[in-house]
Amino acid sequence: MKIGLYFGSFNPIHIGHLVIANYIVEHSDLDQVWFVVTPHNPFKKKSTLLNNYERLEMVYIATKEYTKLKPCDIEFNLPQPNYTINTLVYLEEKYPNHQFALIMGEDNLKGFHKWKNYELILENHHIYVYPRISDGKIETQFNNHEKIHFIDAPIMELSSTYIRNAIKEGKNIEPMLPQYVWKYLDEMGFYR
Template sequence: MKKKIGLYFGTFNPIHMGHLIIANYMAEFSDLDEIWLVVTPHNPFKKKSSLLDNHHRLEMALLACEGYEKLKPSDIEFKLPQPNYTTTTLVALEEKHPTHDFSLIMGEDNLKSFHKWKNYEVILERHSIYVYPRISGGIIENQFKDHSKIHRVDAPIIELSSTFIRKAIKEKKNIQPMLPEKVWEYADRMNFYK
């Protein structure tokens, strides 16, 4: 029996309680055995300027996942050529871990643009997708509405973003409850986002 791994991709800049709530919900309330938080070096759709160095974001993810047995940060994409695509990461992970069965975890907002992803048909053919709800506009393509490989998970709706946290830190607001304690301490000590 292959171990079922859910891949939760993100820049995690910084990782916050919303990420942990969703990852832990997926680990505890779906049929996935573990959730790997894949720290992405750089999303081709995002500006790079506000992105902390890879090793800092990975360190914060490691700190955030301490004490959560089923949550594991991954730096697999740091070792792949850039710009990187999810399809390439999936191939690399399958080669490295042939005894695992990998699925994607994404917000409903990402499902709306999934048809624009490189090789999305191949991804859907070979992998399941677990979708958590988001409050967002836009339309989900008909081909994804009742797809057998797309599972909607009734996870809590978390409207907390890393963008909001970075802005709040810059404005000297106390957002300590929004970050795991060790992540807050690390970000504060390193003067991140100030």
């Protein structure tokens, strides 16, 4: 089975995440997309980040109706700070019959050459890139690379930051979230 790994804090997961993941799994050779909920990122402010299990619960709620989309908490028990290469090695040992690929936005590909062991990642894994509106150029070495696949997914200019801020300001953002994620957020009073 070929699995696409979609890493993120998903704070909260929104319809943009689902649209991208679903588009990629339906328009590529991937069998499933796993939403890998990343533990607290040292570059993000802790105050705005819900705890790991609350974010995982929202991903579970958002994906439970979709057979090809799955929540994944694999990084919760790995040493921090965690690097993608370590997660990939761990997953390959745990699931030897699966092939793993990365899913990332075009903006992340621009900085991919700075990732730990990025050459090793590219040697052993395919990368599926969805479009994002961003500045800067992609490193020449990644253009026309046989393992990097640009997916013509819709450009989603919806962000979790926008959603958190809008909730705090009392705006109605219900259409931007999967129905049961909105219900869960509202009941729990998150981001207010």
